[in-house]
Amino acid sequence: MSNLDTVRVGLVGAGRIAKVHAAAYERIARGSLVSVTDPIAAAATSLAAHYGMTVSPSLEQMLADDSIDAVLLATPNSLHADQLIQALEAGKHVFCQKPISLTLPDADRVVAAASASDRVVQFGFMLRFTPPMPQLKSRIVAGELGPLIAAQAAVFGWEPSNDWFYDPKNGGGVILDTLVHFGDLVLWMFGPAEHVSTEGGAYKLEGAKKFGSPDNAVVTVRHASGVISSMYVSWTAGRGNFTMDVYGNDGSASVDLVHSQALNLHISDRAREESGWLYPDLVWDYGYAGEQQYFVDRILGREDGARAASASEARDALALMLAAQQSLDEKRTVEL
Numbered sequence: 100m101s102n103l104d105t106v107r108v109g110l111v112g113a114g115r116i117a118k119v120h121a122a123a124y125e126r127i128a129r130g131s132l133v134s135v136t137d138p139i140a141a142a143a144t145s146l147a148a149h150y151g152m153t154v155s156p157s158l159e160q161m162l163a164d165d166s167i168d169a170v171l172l173a174t175p176n177s178l179h180a181d182q183l184i185q186a187l188e189a190g191k192h193v194f195c196q197k198p199i200s201l202t203l204p205d206a207d208r209v210v211a212a213a214s215a216s217d218r219v220v221q222f223g224f225m226l227r228f229t230p231p232m233p234q235l236k237s238r239i240v241a242g243e244l245g246p247l248i249a250a251q252a253a254v255f256g257w258e259p260s261n262d263w264f265y266d267p268k269n270g271g272g273v274i275l276d277t278l279v280h281f282g283d284l285v286l287w288m289f290g291p292a293e294h295v296s297t298e299g300g301a302y303k304l305e306g307a308k309k310f311g312s313p314d315n316a317v318v319t320v321r322h323a324s325g326v327i328s329s330m331y332v333s334w335t336a337g338r339g340n341f342t343m344d345v346y347g348n349d350g351s352a353s354v355d356l357v358h359s360q361a362l363n364l365h366i367s368d369r370a371r372e373e374s375g376w377l378y379p380d381l382v383w384d385y386g387y388a389g390e391q392q393y394f395v396d397r398i399l400g401r402e403d404g405a406r407a408a409s410a411s412e413a414r415d416a417l418a419l420m421l422a423a424q425q426s427l428d429e430k431r432t433v434e435l
């Protein structure tokens with residue numbers, strides 16, 4: 100059990116997602132962002148002024164500050180593994196944006212460091228906290244849709260904020276960076292993957308063409324459970340959204356987060372009170388505050404962490420995305 104009353108978090112990175120996290124922390128009970136660090140001093144200063152944080156000159160100085168309990172890593176993907184391990188070694192709890200890393204050896208180092216530490220480690224898979232995704236997962240687990248057949252998902256991400264996203268060594272491209280949200284979700288909902296095949300390409304964005312990484316892709320996964328999940332990811336749709344349809348022998352469910360956060364559920368058993376179309380969750384919420392409240396509450400010993408992706412689950416989501424990227428590069432189905 101923690102002896103903290105509140106959790107003081109340092110924000111590492113002051114770019115696009117850092118602003119989303121800073122806004123989300125205004126709604127968090129028992130936790131606050133107290134300091135920010137970014138090599139672009141103007142970015143850190145401006146965010147600090149807006150949200151009442153101090154500026155730390157470097158990650159090292161932030162980690163040496165005993166008044167900071169946890170750090171939130173909102174930095175380029177290639178930095179995640181080293182910064183996460185460095186923060187754990189300094190005794191901090193860590194919230195790390197996805198993906199866990201860009202390579203499996205780096206992911207394995209994180210898994211080892213996280214399992215050797217008593218600190219909370221959580222990853223930025225906010226869809227696990229976005230209504231109605233948890234409800235969809237629990238209805239699947241309860242068998243309400245019957246034996247599952249297939250799922251179709253789409254991630255419409257915004258055009259990257261910086262060129263590093265396209266670079267295989269820094270961002271990893273649209274599959275590793277953005278589709279990994281659904282990589283985690285389909286493993287969470289349908290279990291381990293058996294094989295994966297990918298089509299895609301650099302259709303529009305100059306950065307993607309320059310680095311030879313895709314800006315649009317369709318990834319199809321066969322799970323060991325027999326479920327087929329097909330996922331479309333785009334950086335060129337000009338809007339953000341997540342959609343997902345799940346089909347089973349006895350029912351289907353669909354989610355379209357922008358349209359509404361309703362879980363559109365249809366169950367074929369007419370005798371059931373809940374048959375037909377249900378609209379149970381109508382509050383718009385992308386899950387950014389939910390995931391941070393959960394992180395803070397885990398540190399305070401109020402949550403057990405079961406709902407969040409563990410380091411090894413984040414590693415599995417990366418492994419699936421690496422296989423998907425390999426399938427695209429090598430024009431073949433890749434076994435996991």
Ligand SMILES: NC(=O)c1ccc[n+]([C@@H]2O[C@H](COP(=O)([O-])OP(=O)(O)OC[C@H]3O[C@@H](n4cnc5c(N)ncnc54)[C@H](O)[C@@H]3O)[C@@H](O)[C@H]2O)c1
Pocket residue numbers: 111112113114115116117136137138139142158172173174175176178196197198223224225260261276
């Ligand atoms: N969960 C989501 O929905 C979501 C959405 C967007 C981005 N992300 C993730 O968030 C992370 C950042 O993405 P972004 O869009 O904010 O990128 P960004 O380029 O806008 O911001 C990254 C910031 O990190 C800073 N930085 C670089 N090196 C640093 C270091 N050593 N220490 C501290 N700061 C450093 C950069 O100067 C920059 O300001 C990525 O991992 C990305 O995948 C997640």
